[in-house]
Amino acid sequence: MRQYKHDYFHNLRKTHWAKFWIFLVAVLAFVPLTLSLQKQEPEGLKFVAGRVYRLIAQSNVQWTDTGYDVEGEQTFSFSASGGISLQVGNPMAYCGPDGYDLKTIQQPIQDMNIGALIGKVVLLISIEVDEETGEETRNEIVEIFYIGSNRIVSMPISGRLFLGINENVAGDNSGRFTVDIRLIDRDVQNIRSQT
Numbered sequence: 257m258r259q260y261k262h263d264y265f266h267n268l269r270k271t272h273w274a275k276f277w278i279f280l281v282a283v284l285a286f287v288p289l290t291l292s293l294q295k296q297e298p299e300g301l302k303f304v305a306g307r308v309y310r311l312i313a314q315s316n317v318q319w320t321d322t323g324y325d326v327e328g329e330q331t332f333s334f335s336a337s338g339g340i341s342l343q344v345g346n347p348m349a350y351c352g353p354d355g356y357d358l359k360t361i362q363q364p365i366q367d368m369n370i371g372a373l374i375g376k377v378v379l380l381i382s383i384e385v386d387e388e389t390g391e392e393t394r395n396e397i398v399e400i401f402y403i404g405s406n407r408i409v410s411m412p413i414s415g416r417l418f419l420g421i422n423e424n425v426a427g428d429n430s431g432r433f434t435v436d437i438r439l440i441d442r443d444v445q446n447i448r449s450q451t
């Protein structure tokens with residue numbers, strides 16, 4: 257009887273351990289499965305203070321990804337040149353980085369000239385991929401700001417820097433702006449503000 261009792265509890269304990277291991281394996285198998293549903297994007301390039309970077313803003317797409325990441329509060333000087341047409345074949349629709357002397361409600365920044373150089377910073381929170389359709393949903397915070405031909409801008413948030421044209425219908429445009437951008441050194445900024 258005593259022996260039977262011992263075997264009984266021993267087997268019971270073994271069953272519990274077996275259940276535990278099955279549970280653990282199931283959990284470990286599930287973790288990479290859920291992680292694969294959250295896509296990651298590679299980090300962008302970083303600006304080094306004081307250096308001048310020459311970037312391009314294409315006019316026939318609304319936004320050009322610069323490939324660079326910025327940090328909130330970083331201050332940059334922008335200097336842009338070049339010319340674009342806001343409507344191919346229309347010689348009147350030509351403008352430089354300050355834009356065309358017209359403001360419409362159908363443009364990203366409504367109180368600035370149409371066609372002007374603008375920028376945006378996109379902070380990606382997550383990319384969720386629908387398992388069945390493969391469709392991606394990007395959860396992101398977007399801040400748009402004005403640049404024009406010459407301006408110093410403090411970044412509103414951290415994220416990927418895009419350059420764009422202050423116009424919604426970009427498909428019929430031609431040309432591009434050349435944009436020289438320089439990260440202003442924080443120490444130099446501090447010295448300037450103290451003097």
Ligand SMILES: [Ca+2]
Nearest residue numbers: 342343425426
């Ligand atoms: Ca256009």
